[in-house]
Amino acid sequence: MPLSQIEILHQDPAFLVINKPTLLLSVPGRADDNKDCLITRLQENGYPEALIVHRLDWETSGIILLARDPDSHRELSRQFHDRETEKAYTALCWGQPEQDSGRIELPLRYDPPTKPRHVVDHEQGRHALTFWRVLERCGNHCRVELTPITGRSHQLRVHMLSIGHPLLGDRLYAHDEALAAHERLCLHASMLAFSHPVTGERLRFECPAPF
Template sequence: MPLSTIQILHQDPCFLIVNKPSLLLSVPGRAEDNKDCLITRLQDNGYPEARIVHRLDWETSGILVIARDPDSHRKLSRQFQDRETEKTYHALCWGQPEQDSGHIDLPLRYDPENKPRHIVDHDLGKSAQTFWRVLERHHDHCRIELTPITGRSHQLRVHMLAIGHPLLGDRLYASGPALDACPRLALHAQRLVISHPHSGERLSYLCPTPF
């Protein structure tokens, strides 16, 4: 598959900063028809050394760091595991939150009876925390900034649903007018801060929001 749909935002000998489009897997899926993905496209189009460090959901677009050698992969992966990175997302949510900002602290777990959904579970769920902030208020929705402290699957989507403001166009968690209000999931990884895997320099990268 061509690389044209993946924008290279920055190149370093140790890593790439890329913009993953919506409706593209980060890594290959298990089924044969799910082999097309971001990392495979990179490896097949000039970056055979590319190694995945972290992931975005299939429907989520935005910024990812890709390692280019084993040592950089190990060091970058450790930054994510130790929560030394900073990630900021932009999204559109349905309705009008009463406050302009807030903190969501709700444990999450996978819901095997409703694959691939996740749910809030205070008994069996893993700790999950998200900060949110309203950037713009519109008639029936808001543009918000989301800052996850933890990195659980579907965390931002489930957390916003849990406080009554599902993300627009979310085919897993939204319904009715919230689902119909946007042709795609309105969730984009807009900013990423990492430390250079060798120099240790703190680096910040931005990826413009497409909606």
């Protein structure tokens, strides 16, 4: 499994900051044909100590953080759990929101009948909060910055769908026009800030979207 297509943005004795390409799993899937993934490629190509801290969806590209020792893994995982990290995503969404920014606070849950989709459910869903901001308006779509406060699966995709602006190229949630508007899911983890697991120094990494 080659390390090609994986850009290492930063190396530290305690962690790695990677630009994950689209169409690559963060961790192995259950099926035999889903074993190729980011963590396996790193472990088999010079970083056997790499440990996953958080995940990005298969189709989502951008910044992902990996630890290089158990103590760093424990501390970085705690920061994610306690919401001490800061994250921002760049996305292209269908249509033009009336406002230039807003918040979406809708509870989400996994929907087994339509797996792997998630849905808004006010009775059984888990709390989810997203802030959004228009960066650029471009005809039938716009570029937005999405800031998730919680970290639910498919949160950004379902939240933007819920306000009538699905992400371009989203094979799970976009309508036909939005799906055909781009060849890939237009969702990219463009910024991550966290505290160094050893020194405590506040760090911020940015990676521009490829779309």
